[in-house]
Amino acid sequence: MSWHVTGEALSAYASGRIADSDAWSVEMHLTACERCRAALAAEAATDVDLSTAIRESWPGIAANLSSQGRVRRGSRSRELIVLIAAGPAARWAWFTAAVVVLALAAGLGAVTPFGRGQEIPLLGVVAPLLPILGVAASYGSGLDDAHEVIASTPGGGIRLLLLRSASVLAVTLPVGLIAGAVTGYGSPIPWLAASLALILTTLALASVTGVGRAAAIVGAAWVTGLAMSAAGDVTQAAPALLDPDAVPVWLLVSVAAVAVVALRRQAFNYTSLPAHPRLEN
Amino acid sequence: MEGTRTDDELLRAAGSGDRVAFEEYYSRNAAWLLIRLRRRCGDAELAADVMQDTFLAVWRAAATYSGSGQSGGWLWSIATRRLIDAYRRRAARPESAGEASEGLVYTSSAEDEALASSFGAELAVALDRLSPELRAVLQATVLDGLSTREAATLLDIPEGTVKTRVRRARLLLKEALA
Amino acid sequence: MNASTMIGTHVDVRDLVVEFGKRTALDGVDLQLDTGVHGLLGPNGAGKTTLMRVLATVARSTSGSVSLLDHDLSKQRDLRMVRRRLGYLPQQFGYYPRFTVREFVEYFAWLKEMTPSAVPLAVDHAIERVGLADRADDRLKKLSGGMLRRAGIAQAIVNDPDVLLLDEPTAGLDPEQRVEFRELLRTIGVDSCVLVATHLVEDVAVACTHVTVVSDGRAVFRGTPDDLVAAGEDTSDGDSPIERGYTAAIRAARKR
Incomplete structure (x- = not known):
């Protein structure tokens, strides 16, 4: 810094005998200049x-300098961590459960008969379900204790929902892929496409029913659909829903679901539930 | 200048619990903060209280300071929050209603000796020609970076008045500099 | 300069009707509030919580107009602006037991879309204002009911809201905490609009500058606590003058 406050100006400022415009100039400089401070x-x-x-x-x-506690700097990455970590699904318990379920599915996968006369790898059944359950657990207003306050915040609507969904996918998909690779169960693409379509359909439906109910409906439909397709056609190697031929259909469903979410995004601005059955008066 | 550490370094050290560094930070920065606070509230006792609150908050939050060379602005922004708090507390006490406006008229006058200034001479003259009320809102909103609402609390005037005064002050300055 | 300046009315409710199915929770409420601490009194089931939820922007009105901070709540574009400047503590507020007080308050600071650099200081300030500075790093599950309530208040005020909505905030506070809390309310009410829904008449008598009494979905009394006291001069039901006023206001409304 080339310019510094003169000694004369400093002493005038310290004693208060200084014109406002000069005081402002001194203050602006002091804010930025350590030497003059x-x-x-x-x-x-x-x-x-x-x-x-x-x-x-x-x-x-000096007498009140207690220990400082665990303070964190404010940054965008810290924001993401806090917003994602607050979701019940992000807790270790949920993560462990997901891993255990997938491990079981992968371990039992190849030999478990499902339906009549046909083998469906359990992994294919379970893996697309996990993200939905994860989203429901991490955002469903019946499960997120603080939903009432969250609904009153600007960042609590679709932004938080998408953030949580993405974080759930980021956890469950790699786990599914690893499980798939370990068991050598075919190409992961059919069930990845199914996963994507199911989670997006859940979000689209959630704009009407709320996340919890949407997850239940889509999850039930998935299991029912699989059971029916396995029961219906015993000649196929894989059930129709997990067949490579179904991939374009899943992608179409995904696109349609995205469109619905975009059109109905305002529905996420409000809670879908009353505050508390007891309190609604 | 005593010591070899910069304010940034002192703050970071304080952030990891170094009380000696914090005391040095205090000894370097208490003066300008106290003087500036006194100029804002015209009450030496209140200014000292606000300064204490401010440094306690600085101690707790030192680890979150992430700037480089911006510690002055950072410290002042903490101080203004505490100053506004102090005004709110004072205004909330029923027995002292109306007291809040006292001491808020900025006391200096344009006749004081002119000093070397980083402003242009024309701007300095124009600023000093503004009425104390207009200067006060400019000081609060421009120099101190307060929101309209905070300025209103500090100056004990309605928010609408803050806005109109800022507009008027800017207009007058523009005319004077044209 | 802050672009979002408050000049008009903080809360402006006109002929608000809220129906749940066939049941009418609010039946034509009018309410205009400015800075200050406003009490919302009424028996359980009178519609206080519904009104708070509409003002908190979590529930929608059936008809009528609601504007906060000069923004019409029916306009989605304005909703986000309003929410950034809102603080809300519901009666039953959920919390994450494993979060510390600091993390909990920080979580809502982010949800309120505060500037990243401002968040740590705002969190520290809010926790200090509710008197939990020495418990900031304790997990919520380790706190007493009164402390939890104060953590809830801290999240509500972390963004220095222009409109602060508190539903039964003194539940679980002991008498000393209650006194401190009222002091805090008065401080906040200096330059923002605080609306406190409560069934405790004494809270209103001590902490509030204005009172609205709600009964059967309607605002049946609006005035100062002194006005409410005056309304009860002719009755003898109630232990304190303001309680008598409250009883009288409710009765007068029911007769109509």
């Missing part, structure tokens, strides 16, 4: 009133 401190030390006030204020501060 220190110079002003030296100047103030010669002023009985100021130096007394500064000296006498310190013990009151």
Whole structure:
């Protein structure tokens, strides 16, 4: 910094005998200039009133310097962590459950008969279900205890829902892929496409029914659909819903669901439930 | 300048619990903060209280300071929040209703000796020609970076008045500099 | 300069009707509130919570107009602006037991879309204002009922809201905490609009500058606590003057 406050101006400022415009100029400079702040401190030390006030204020501060606690800097990445971590699904318990379920599905997968006369890898059944359950658990207003307050915030609507959905997919998909690779169960693409379509359909339906109910409906439809397709056609190697031929259909469903979510995004601005059955008066 | 550490370094050290560093930070920054607070509230005792609150908050939050060379603005922004709090507390006490406006008229006058200034001479003259009320709102909203609502609380005037005064002050400055 | 300046009325409700199915929870409420601490009194089931929920923007009205901070709540574009400047503590507020007080308050600071650099200081400030500074890093499940309530208040005020809505905020507070809490309310009410729904008449008598009494979905009394006291001069039901006023206001409304 090339310009600094003159000694004359500093002492005028310290004593209060200074025009406002000059005081402003001094203050603007002090805010940015460490050297002049220190110079002003030296100047103030010669002023009985100021130096007394500064000296006498310190013990009151020093006596109250408790431990500082776990404070964190505010940043966009910290924001993401907090918003995602608050979801019940992000808790370790849920994560562990997801891993255990997938591991079981993968372990039992290839040999478990499902329906009549046909083998469906359990992984294919379970893997697309997990993201839906995860989204429901992490956002469903019946399960998120603080939903009432969240609904009153600007960031609590569709933004939070999408954020949580993405975080759930980020956890469940890799786990599913690994499980699939370990068991050597065919191409993961059919069930990945099914996963995507199911989660998006859940979100689209959620704009009408709320997340919890939407997840239940879509989950039940998935299981029923699989059972029916397995029972119906015993000649196929895989049930129609998990057949590679079904992939374009799943993608179409996904696109349609995205359109519905975009059109109905305002529905996420409000809670779908009353505050509390007891309290609704 | 004593010591070799910068304010940023002192703050970071304080953020990890270094009380010695914090005391040095205090000794370097208490003066300008106290003087500026006194100029804002015209009440030496209140200014000292607000300064104490401010440094306690700085101690707790030092670890969150992430700027480089912006510690002055950071410290002042904490201080203004505490100052507004103090005004709110004062205004909330029924027995002191109306007291809040006292001491808020900025006291200096344009006749004081002119000093070397980082502003242009024309701007300085124009600023000093503004009425104290107009200068006060400009100071609060421009120099101190307060919101209209905060300025209104500090100056004990309605928010609408803050807005109209800011508009008027800007217009007058523009005319004077034209 | 802050672009979002408050000049008009903080809360402006006209002929608000809210129906749940066939049941009418609010039946033509009018309410205009500015800065200050406003009490919302009424028996259980009178519609207080519904009114708070509509003002908190979580429930929608059936008819009538509601505007907050000069923004019409029926306009989706304005909703986001309003919500950034809102604080809300419902009667039953859910919390995450494993979160610390600091994390809990921070969570809502982010949800209210505060500037990242402002968040840590705002969180610290809010926790300090409710007197939980020494418990900031305790998990919520370790707190007493009164402390939890104060953590809830901290999240509501973390964004220094222009409109603060508190539904039965003194539940679970002990007498000393209650006194401190009323002091805090008065401080906040200096430059923002605080609406406190309560069934405790004494809260209103001590902390509020204005009172609205709600009964059977209608606002049946509006005035200062002194006005309410005056309304009860002719009755003898109730232990305190303001309680008598409250009883009288409710009775007068029911006779109509």
